[in-house]
Amino acid sequence: MTLLGQDTSLKLANLLIVLPLSAYWLFATPSAPPLWQISLCAYFGVAYLLATLVPGNALRINLWPDRKRLWRSLALRRRTFGLMSGLWFFGHYNLGVKMLRVEIGGPQEIQPRYDPVLDNGQLATFIFMILFVTSYGWAMRALKADWRRLHGLAWFVVPLILVHSISARLAFEQRLPHVSLAILLGIILFALYEFRTLSARNHQDRARHLLLLLAGTVVAVCYRFFYR
Template sequence: MKSVLASRPLLWLVLALPGGWMLYRWAASPDFYGYGHVIGDSGRWAAWLLMLTLAITPIRLLFRKRGWTGWLMRRRRDFGVASFAYAAGHTMIYLANKNDLAPVLEDAGLAEYWTGWLALALFVPLAATSNDMAMRALKRSWKRLHRLVYPAAILTFVHWALAAFDPMTAYLHIGALAAIECIRVWLQRR
């Protein structure tokens, strides 16, 4: 039973549940849970999983002796890839709503959109190389490549703040992200 609870497929099932719930609600009651809800929720899940991914290193540095931190470190790539999956879903929902290239290109010049597109572009190589084979092939370059997560995170949260109807939630998350990064830098230098 313990191996089932620690298994990667179970983790992926748990990570997929919010996405499945969003899609079900959108399909079952589009008048109540429409485009605005599903686009917002998918973006928030992408950002929350990104924050969790970035918080794992400071958590590990703070609680070195705890066994659960090792589990988090081993699953950090899973959380990052899940964040990308929600971001890709968020993008697909946006594109499906626009239903034409012309309005997408028109939006692309606005800061709230190009920040999102640039963040997604930075996430693509990270998601594509988040596997053991890529780690072995890239060796030390893998870690350098994956440092792109930091500018991608900044762009993600700027996109959220600029695109949100009420940016206060995004500002609170930006503050939390800044705190996570300050703690990480402080702990690594210590």
């Protein structure tokens, strides 16, 4: 057993990209990072989030049975994918904060049009850091049954990221984030399909993911339109 656990090569490759990138822009240069690097971190985070949430639940509802081997292979790595998602969102947050500090003088002087961009993104990052820290064996042993409930917050975060992505892209580029939008809406549609499938089986846990998405949507909308 290595320090990084299973999927060491994948974890190491991602760490060797995100951590030096964050360190460079935070500490080695006074310049602002380019927007494409900030966006790229977000794209990787969203892609890994998709890989975290969908495969295990695709097996659960028997989606595309002929792809069962693929679903199972991905599901076995969902904890790794969740860690990598949190890592890339952490990098996205670091680069985004640096850009705001350089371009508009620091968080205390952020212009009103940037306020909605930060709120949902900061909350999502905070939740991802909790999930990142508690993704290891010691947390699973300590939390026991509550570990699964805690990590269900990954579904809660989806609407936060969605609203943040739309707000950020409209604020900085006056257009919609097509890639992130497609992936995140795909996750929401998957949750709806999962609910429909499990409802047909009268599964007692059928609404859990959908309710987490709904709760995240309420919080995201409140943060976007009513906070401050």
